[in-house]
Amino acid sequence: MKTYPVNETHRLQTRQLNMPPRLLLGPGPSNAHPRVLQAISNRQVGHLDPSFITVMNEIQEMLRYTWQTSNPFTLPVSGTGSAAMEATLANLVEPGDVVLVGVIGYFGERLVDMAGRYGADVRRVERPWGEVLSLDDISQALNEHKPAILALVHAETSTGALQPMEGVAELCRAHNCLLLIDTVTSLATTPIFLDEWGVDAAYSCSQKGLSCPPGASPFSLSERALAKLDRRQGKVPNWYLDMTTLANYWDGRTRSYHHTAPINSMYALREGLRLVVEEGLNERWARHQANAELFWEGLSAMGLSCHVKDPALRIPALTTVSVPDGVDAKAVAGQLLNEYNIEVAGGFGQLAGKVWRVGLMGFNSRKENITLLLAALKEIL
Incomplete structure (x- = not known):
């Protein structure tokens, strides 16, 4: 069988993988437990x-x-x-x-x-x-x-x-x-x-x-x-x-x-x-609802509002926060990521540039994450 010289062009020598410690508070993925x-x-x-x-x-x-x-x-x-x-x-x-x-x-x-x-x-x-x-x-x-x-x-x-x-x-x-x-x-x-x-x-x-x-x-x-x-x-x-x-x-x-x-x-x-x-469905659902309400209250105290006006029609695990007039939604999300290691997502489609999508899901639905995110948002805005 004919042999060919090995092409070394794409032989990339790279470092061991070490990803940044992001707090994933976007619409998914969330941090694994x-x-x-x-x-x-x-x-x-x-x-x-x-x-x-x-x-x-x-x-x-x-x-x-x-x-x-x-x-x-x-x-x-x-x-x-x-x-x-x-x-x-x-x-x-x-x-x-x-x-x-x-x-x-x-x-x-x-x-x-x-x-x-x-x-x-x-x-x-x-x-x-x-x-x-x-x-x-x-x-x-x-x-x-x-x-x-x-x-x-x-x-x-x-x-x-x-x-x-x-x-x-x-x-x-x-x-x-x-x-x-x-x-x-x-x-x-x-x-x-x-x-x-x-x-x-x-x-x-x-x-x-x-x-x-x-x-x-x-x-x-x-x-x-x-x-x-x-x-x-x-x-x-x-x-x-x-x-x-x-x-x-x-x-x-x-x-x-x-x-x-x-x-x-x-x-x-x-x-x-x-x-x-182990947690039980009733307890898990109640935790997500309580933490969502805590987040909504914190947003209101900062003068921010939710895109979905009726609290009964909001997803407890995912809140769309209305971007205030004159604020660059993408720039704020970038600052949260680069300065605080917090990921949130912007809107897309009809809501592009109009909302931030904040996830408090599963393991990430915890009070300390809400406190940290609200403090970082307040500092940036």
Whole structure:
């Protein structure tokens, strides 16, 4: 065999990795809990090793608790939250299906885009960024469009608005429509009751309320959603996210190979869920709400206001702070990062330059972080 000289052009000799100690108070990721970081460093085993199968079973059961569901088909997708989002649409949407999307911000727009890529006839029901849909809005849209699926963002990360869910499933049942919700920013931070709310499909992520690195994302389907999946006329058009084949890996009976799972990310997710179980959902939800209110009070004392005016419609884990007139939002965020090692995010889309997005999620929802951020903002402004 012919040999070639090695090209040394890109042989970069670099230093050992040492990242800055950022306090991640943006919309995600949040700082991982120390116990999660310890868990992720555990020894690898094979993805079909009996000890890892135990980890898989524990993750599934704790996810059911965290989401308040008994759905057997509840598992983590190997990928970030956007992969779990795509998995819901890839599996449930067939070409020509009418999919009604509630658009109250950027992530509603993403659902529109994804559903369209899978051949859906996408319809929209929308409100201005920072507002939420009323039951009347949803009822009228269901009557008009007769969708197969209604997709709503429970916690719209781009605006800080929390979409009320009570009563939505009853409207969907009356129209023989599946209810799909995005819980990326609300899982483990805000009350969620998938079964009581009649939710048929849900997804989330690991790097926000669960205080883990991104990479393993919760996903759940109800029996009604599985029945639609079983009735598909063609294959799921995304091999990696096809739950008809992936189920054989997560099913407790077969455990047949599908793909190599991100073993250490699953360790991290297991530990993040253990922290939720130890604290208890009621206590965890109350902590996020109390800390959010403390932050809002501190903002008010500084003369700053929230973009979402009604406190009952704000996400406890994510606050959009209105940027005062004459203030450069990007410059302030840059100063927080460079001088205080605090990350917050600006707005985008319709809210570009108009808000800062501040996350108090999971491990980061602590009073000392609120005090530090308010003090730094006051100093800068």
